[in-house]
Amino acid sequence: MIMVGVAVGLGVTGCKKRGAAEGRSGAVAPIGGLHGDSIYGEGLGPRFDDGEFIEGQFQAVYYAYDSAQISATERAKLEEVAEYLRRNPQVNLIVEGHTDERGSREYNLSLGERRALAARAYLIGLGIDSGRLQTRSYGQERPVAFGHNEEAWRQNRRAEFVIAQ
Amino acid sequence: MNSNATQSSWGTFVLLAGMLVFAPIAEGQIRITKPAGEKITIQLAGLSGGEDEASRVFLQTLQRNLDRSGWFSVVRAGQAEVSAVGSVQVRRNQLHVQCTVMGTANRQQYLSQSYRHAADDARRLAHRVADDIVEAVTGRKGIASTRILLVGVTDNARELFIMDADGGNLRQLTRDRNIVVRPRWGPTANQLTYTGYLQRFPDVYLVELETGNRTVVANYSGLNSGGVLSPDGRDMAVILSKDGNPELYIKNLRSGRLTRLTNTPRANEASPSWSPDGRQIVYVSDQAGRPHLYIISRDGGAPRRVTSRGTANVAPDWGPNGLIAFSSRIGGRYQIAIMDPQTEQIRYLDTPDHADYEDPSWAPNGRHLVCARRENFRSSIYVLDTVGDPPVRLTQQGGDWFSPAWSPE
Numbered sequence: 001m002i003m004v005g006v007a008v009g010l011g012v013t014g015c016k017k018r019g020a021a022e023g024r025s026g027a028v029a030p031i032g033g034l035h036g037d038s039i040y041g042e043g044l045g046p047r048f049d050d051g052e053f054i055e056g057q058f059q060a061v062y063y064a065y066d067s068a069q070i071s072a073t074e075r076a077k078l079e080e081v082a083e084y085l086r087r088n089p090q091v092n093l094i095v096e097g098h099t100d101e102r103g104s105r106e107y108n109l110s111l112g113e114r115r116a117l118a119a120r121a122y123l124i125g126l127g128i129d130s131g132r133l134q135t136r137s138y139g140q141e142r143p144v145a146f147g148h149n150e151e152a153w154r155q156n157r158r159a160e161f162v163i164a165q
Numbered sequence: 166m167n168s169n170a171t172q173s174s175w176g177t178f179v180l181l182a183g184m185l186v187f188a189p190i191a192e193g194q195i196r197i198t199k200p201a202g203e204k205i206t207i208q209l210a211g212l213s214g215g216e217d218e219a220s221r222v223f224l225q226t227l228q229r230n231l232d233r234s235g236w237f238s239v240v241r242a243g244q245a246e247v248s249a250v251g252s253v254q255v256r257r258n259q260l261h262v263q264c265t266v267m268g269t270a271n272r273q274q275y276l277s278q279s280y281r282h283a284a285d286d287a288r289r290l291a292h293r294v295a296d297d298i299v300e301a302v303t304g305r306k307g308i309a310s311t312r313i314l315l316v317g318v319t320d321n322a323r324e325l326f327i328m329d330a331d332g333g334n335l336r337q338l339t340r341d342r343n344i345v346v347r348p349r350w351g352p353t354a355n356q357l358t359y360t361g362y363l364q365r366f367p368d369v370y371l372v373e374l375e376t377g378n379r380t381v382v383a384n385y386s387g388l389n390s391g392g393v394l395s396p397d398g399r400d401m402a403v404i405l406s407k408d409g410n411p412e413l414y415i416k417n418l419r420s421g422r423l424t425r426l427t428n429t430p431r432a433n434e435a436s437p438s439w440s441p442d443g444r445q446i447v448y449v450s451d452q453a454g455r456p457h458l459y460i461i462s463r464d465g466g467a468p469r470r471v472t473s474r475g476t477a478n479v480a481p482d483w484g485p486n487g488l489i490a491f492s493s494r495i496g497g498r499y500q501i502a503i504m505d506p507q508t509e510q511i512r513y514l515d516t517p518d519h520a521d522y523e524d525p526s527w528a529p530n531g532r533h534l535v536c537a538r539r540e541n542f543r544s545s546i547y548v549l550d551t552v553g554d555p556p557v558r559l560t561q562q563g564g565d566w567f568s569p570a571w572s573p574e
Contacts, residue, residue: 043408044386047366066451101542104479104492104523105568106347106391107449107456109360109367110404110411110433113388117410135387135406136366141323141344148542 042124045131048092048164058084060144060158061119065100068114070122078119081161082126093128094162095119097137098144100153105139112137119159134164196275196304197246201552204238205302207231211250212264219260219284220253226291230309230331233557234299235532235550245269247302260284266298276301288333308528313535313559314348314357314570315546325359327374330528330571332546332559338372347436347480347524347568351394354572358382358392358401369403383416391436394418395443395463402437402446413437413448415463426465438483439463440506447471447481447489447506458491460506471509478502480524485573486531492523501525501536501549514549516556522549526571535559537567 058081061074070078085093097116099108116135124130145152197205209228214220231237237247251263259281266276276297282290289310296307311330316323322342328335339345341363348359357372369383369392383389387406394401401416405423413427413434427434432452439446447460453470456477461468472478475495482490483506493502493513499521501514516522520540527534528548538547538556544567546559560566 044406047386049364049366066455103477104436104449104456106360106404107433107435107451107477107479109346109388109390110406110435113406113411114433117387117406137388137390137406138344138362138367139346141346 054163058161063157068118078122092132092164094134096160099140100156101140108139112139206240206245207237207247208245214253217255219287223287223291226288230295236303255284258284312572316568318565349393352398354574360390438481482526484527490525499523528571535569535571
C-alpha cells in the first residue's frame, strides 16, 4: 500500500509539472498502472456526460488473460494518447475497459474497470490531469471479435479510448 | 392475480401404511415425509377437466409442476399413495377448479379447496394448486408460483426477461437495446436490481415490477455494479470504483450514505450477496491472485477467505438455507458448488457432462438452484436439485440465456 502511495505521488507530481518524461522510460519507481496498480486515492472526477464523443481515434491497448497490467509493448500507444491530450487541452478522455468472454460477467466488469483504471493511471503518470480522464467498463459485453478462440479473446481483452469534447 | 380461495379444510392426523415417516408440523397436522430423493406417488386421474384449452393447460402444468417439485412422482393410476380428485371447468372466461387430495389407503384428506382464476392465465392457477398440494402433503413450501429473472440476447443487445419457475410464460421486461448485467431480486418478488448503461456508464438500477418504475440507485463516476438489496431492503451492497479501484460498499438507500468495506488497491471485488440475517456479505476478490470468495461483516473489519480450491470461485448466492452456492472453476470447467460458511465445507453438485455450470441462484425452498449451463459457447438455463433429481432445462427457445435469479417468494 505504501508502494502504491509512492507511485501515485509520482504520477501526480508528473502531472503538475506537465512533463513526466521519466515516467515513460520506466527507469524510476513504477507509476501507477504499470503493474496493474490503481492510482489509489486518486478518485474519479465527475463524468463527462454531454458533448460530443469520438471513438476509434487511437489504437486499442491489449492485456494478458485475467490481468490489468500495461505490458511494455502497449506503452507507445498510451504515449500517443497522452501526446494528443497534451496538444488538445480542451478535450477529455473516456478509457473503456473490456474483457474476453470467459469467466463471470460481474467479475469481468470489475476486471474491465481495473484495465481502464490502469491505462488511466499510466496517462496520469505521463502528465495528464486526472480530472480529464474517466473510465467505463463493459466487461465482456462488447466484444470486437466474435470468435471463441485464443485470437478472438486476445483482441477482446483491451482498453479503448473515447474523446469527449 | 385474481384467484379466490373460497373454502379450505385440512386433513389432520393422517396415518398411512408402509414406509412413510410422519412428522408433526404446526397446528398438530401430520404430513408425509420421506428420505431425501424418494418420491410420494400421486395420481391426478380423478381431476376431470373439460375439452377446452384452459383446462388442458391447467392439468398439463399441474402435472409438470408436481413432477418437478422434488417431492412427488405423478403416476397414471393404481398404486399412488396420494390422489387428487375434483373438477376443472371454464365458465364465463373463468377457470373453476375444485381439488381434493386424499391419502389413497386411508381416505384421509390433505386438501380440499375451490379456486377461480382468469381462464387465459390457467398456468398461474396450476402453479398455485401445485404449491398448495406440496405444502398440504409435505409441509414444505412449493416453488411453482415463483419466478426467475434472466438475461437474453436480442439483436446483439442484452435484455431483461422473466419467466415462471417451470420455464413457461417467458416475457421481456426491457426493450432498451442496451446492456443488462446480472439481475438480482430484492427481499420481495416486487423489487430487483441490475447493472445497465442507459446513461452510457454502468449504473445500478432498481426496478419495481408491479409499477414498472425504474430508478438509478448508484451512478457514481466509474463502475457501479453488483448492486443487491439487504434482507431488510434498507441498504444495498454494491461495487464502486469512484475512489480509484473497484471496492465493496454499502449504500443506505434512504440517506444515500456510503460505507466502504474493502480496501484492496491491487485487487478487484465483485458479486456481493447478503447472508439471510443481513449481518454478513460474501463477495469475490482476487486479492490473492485468483478470484476467491470472502466473507465480511456488514460493519466492516477483516474479511475471511473461505475458498481455496480451483482456479476461480465466483458468483456466490447466499441462500435462505444459510448455504452459499457459487460457480467454481476446477479441472478447466465451471461447476456448481455449495458451501456451509460455518464449517467452510464444500460440496460439488454432480453434473456429469462437459458443460460449464455458472451463476447459481437458490430457489426459496433451499433445495433447488437455477443456473446457466454453457456448452459450445451457448448458454441456457437449467434447474439443479441438491437432493439428486436430474437437471431440467428451462429455456426451450434457441438463443443465449444467462444470469438467472430465482425470486425470493
